Amino acid sequence: MVMLLFLVLLKLIPANCLDFVQGRIVGGYTPSPNSIKYIVSLQSSNGQHFCGGSLVHKSWVLTAAHCNIGMDQMMVVAGDYTLGAYEGTEQYSKPLLLNLHPQYNRSTNNADILLIQLSAPIELNRYVSLAPLPKQNAGLLAGRVCQVSGWGSISHSGGLTPLTLRTVKLPIVSTSKCNSSNSFSGNITTNMICAGSSTGGKDACKGDSGGPLVCDGRVYGLVSWGNGCGDSRFPGVYTAVSRFRRWIDQTIYNPYSQCLKSAGLFSRED
Numbered sequence: 001m002v003m004l005l006f007l008v009l010l011k012l013i014p015a016n017c018l019d020f021v022q023g024r025i026v027g028g029y030t031p032s033p034n035s036i037k038y039i040v041s042l043q044s045s046n047g048q049h050f051c052g053g054s055l056v057h058k059s060w061v062l063t064a065a066h067c068n069i070g071m072d073q074m075m076v077v078a079g080d081y082t083l084g085a086y087e088g089t090e091q092y093s094k095p096l097l098l099n100l101h102p103q104y105n106r107s108t109n110n111a112d113i114l115l116i117q118l119s120a121p122i123e124l125n126r127y128v129s130l131a132p133l134p135k136q137n138a139g140l141l142a143g144r145v146c147q148v149s150g151w152g153s154i155s156h157s158g159g160l161t162p163l164t165l166r167t168v169k170l171p172i173v174s175t176s177k178c179n180s181s182n183s184f185s186g187n188i189t190t191n192m193i194c195a196g197s198s199t200g201g202k203d204a205c206k207g208d209s210g211g212p213l214v215c216d217g218r219v220y221g222l223v224s225w226g227n228g229c230g231d232s233r234f235p236g237v238y239t240a241v242s243r244f245r246r247w248i249d250q251t252i253y254n255p256y257s258q259c260l261k262s263a264g265l266f267s268r269e270d
């Protein structure tokens with residue numbers, strides 16, 4: 001299984017492999033500037049984009065658990081459009097607390113979901129808004145067309161280049177088809193949804209991890225994993241956000257559990 005986390009250790013990778021590593025939304029297009037107002041870029045301490053996320057509260061970002069590279073290494077950037085270019089709409093915030101889902105399993109990718117509490121709230125304005133979420137256990141029918149968005153990352157020289165947000169429209173693929181022996185053969189859990197074009201060529205890819213799959217205006221999926229990018233046999237696999245709506249609300253709105261967690265009174269990773 002190929003995790004879609006953009007490799008942070010690009011320096012270790014020969015230049016001729018960069019095209020593969022650098023993947024971004026496959027087969028998509030550039031949306032108009034700041035039209036997807038809740039998407040955030042997660043960047044490493046040297047300003048390199050490695051994952052996407054969604055602003056779900058002025059102090060909280062929703063992303064994939066496999067995007068956790070350590071709190072000290074992460075910066076959240078809201079209001080961005082072209083990476084590496086200052087547009088005057090960006091807002092930066094460091095994480096205060098990482099809340100990894102207790103059921104996250106990095107070998108199966110189950111419960112690949114992470115809430116990041118920000119050290120300073122993001123101001124909501126013309127360029128930044130909150131992502132609407134689905135209700136607990138809300139389902140999606142196969143064939144429903146959704147939209148996934150994300151950024152590519154780094155130039156061949158290894159420096160930052162201006163790269164604009166990309167987006168692509170994709171239909172939901174039924175779990176039975178996605179979990180069948182022709183596809184992911186039993187590796188799809190109830191906490192995952194699949195989306196991809198039946199003819200291939202359209203997909204999320206490395207560097208898009210954690211970013212939003214939006215259906216009916218709500219973030220139903222988080223880019224999680226796959227097998228290559230844009231292969232019609234293997235749709236993209238997304239964390240099913242509707243399975244975690246209650247957990248998200250409890251985490252954000254329960255001050256008591258937040259106190260316990262920030263005091264380290266119980267483990268966040270078991």
Ligand SMILES: *[C@@H]1O[C@H](CO)[C@@H](O)[C@H](O)[C@H]1NC(C)=O
Nearest residue numbers: 103104105106107108110270
């Ligand atoms: C992850 O899932 C695998 C396969 O189901 C299981 O063997 C393993 O114990 C799980 N790991 C954790 C940390 O839950």
Ligand SMILES: *[C@@H]1O[C@H](CO)[C@@H](O)[C@H](O)[C@H]1NC(C)=O
Nearest residue numbers: 001107183184185186187227
């Ligand atoms: C399913 O998971 C197993 C165990 O992780 C792995 O060996 C296998 O390649 C996976 N198959 C697909 C199609 O993802």
Ligand SMILES: *[C@@H]1O[C@H](CO)[C@@H](O)[C@H](O)[C@H]1NC(C)=O
Nearest residue numbers: 175179185186187188189190
């Ligand atoms: C996918 O298939 C495996 C193996 O048959 C099964 O255990 C699992 O429950 C299936 N997933 C879903 C969501 O039905």
